[in-house]
Amino acid sequence: xxxxxxxPSWVICKSGTSVKIECRSLDFQATTMFWYRQFxxxxxxxxxxxxxxxxxxxxxxxxxxxxxxxxxxxxxxTLTVTSAHPEDSSFYICSASIGLAAFRGEQYxxxxxxxxxx
Amino acid sequence: KNEVEQSPQNLTAQEGxxxxxxxxxxxGISALHWLQQHPGGGIVSLFMLSSGKKKHGxxxxxxxxxxxHSSLHITASHPRDSAVYxxxxxxxxxTGNQFYFGTGxxxxxxx
Numbered sequence: 384x385x386x387x388x389x390x391p392s393w394v395i396c397k398s399g400t401s402v403k404i405e406c407r408s409l410d411f412q413a414t415t416m417f418w419y420r421q422f423x424x425x426x427x428x429x430x431x432x433x434x435x436x437x438x439x440x441x442x443x444x445x446x447x448x449x450x451x452x453x454x455x456x457x458x459x460x461t462l463t464v465t466s467a468h469p470e471d472s473s474f475y476i477c478s479a480s481i482g483l484a485a486f487r488g489e490q491y492x493x494x495x496x497x498x499x500x501x
Numbered sequence: 502k503n504e505v506e507q508s509p510q511n512l513t514a515q516e517g518x519x520x521x522x523x524x525x526x527x528x529g530i531s532a533l534h535w536l537q538q539h540p541g542g543g544i545v546s547l548f549m550l551s552s553g554k555k556k557h558g559x560x561x562x563x564x565x566x567x568x569x570h571s572s573l574h575i576t577a578s579h580p581r582d583s584a585v586y587x588x589x590x591x592x593x594x595x596t597g598n599q600f601y602f603g604t605g606x607x608x609x610x611x612x
Contacts, residue, residue, distance in 0.1 A: 425604070427587070490534075491546060492544040493544075494542070494543035495543055
């Protein structure tokens with residue numbers, strides 16, 4: 384149980400275009416979803432936390448107008464990278480938590496999406 | 502200084518060896534995760550623990566809250582265990598979700 388999927392698994396786009404990444408909880412309702420970014424040979428960095436039906440909370444240094452997060456349902460959150468640039472090329476990972484489990488640190492990770500901006 | 506420090510950074514072992522990866526942290530935590538990331542990038546959550554010890558198959562994770570230290574052990578290591586192992590902690594905070602990640606330990610198990 385507790386499977387999280389991401390789509391697409393990899394994407395290549397041209398500079399200046401926007402890319403949407405989906406994160407789905409397949410067999411549970413995720414009240415909280417997290418978005419991470421991982422640059423090559425670096426660890427994960429939390430970008431934002433989103434609760435279903437409310438605005439996402441962004442970490443310091445993450446541009447909310449560039450990385451649009453929508454958590455419209457209990458099973459789907461989307462991350463849209465707007466006007467992508469080569470420096471946005473990274474591995475984007477989502478994770479999901481159920482209810483109060485988010486406060487206990489329980490979360491289930493998606494497989495990640497590799498974005499390459501040319 | 503990172504809130505989460507892992508050691509070693511890189512580890513090469515012969516198949517069958519007992520492996521230990523260490524994680525030290527400097528913040529008060531509500532939970533600690535051990536994650537496994539394979540070369541393709543996908544992440545699997547191995548353990549989440551807040552006290553004591555957990556075992557799953559050949560993997561054992563321990564945590565000492567007083568010493569702010571956790572270890573991940575792999576018994577009878579196998580080449581398929583080759584991956585990056587990441588320690589992550591969720592700090593005690595009621596104002597938001599503060600997760601801190603270690604930089605990972607890259608494990609290579611040689612047949």
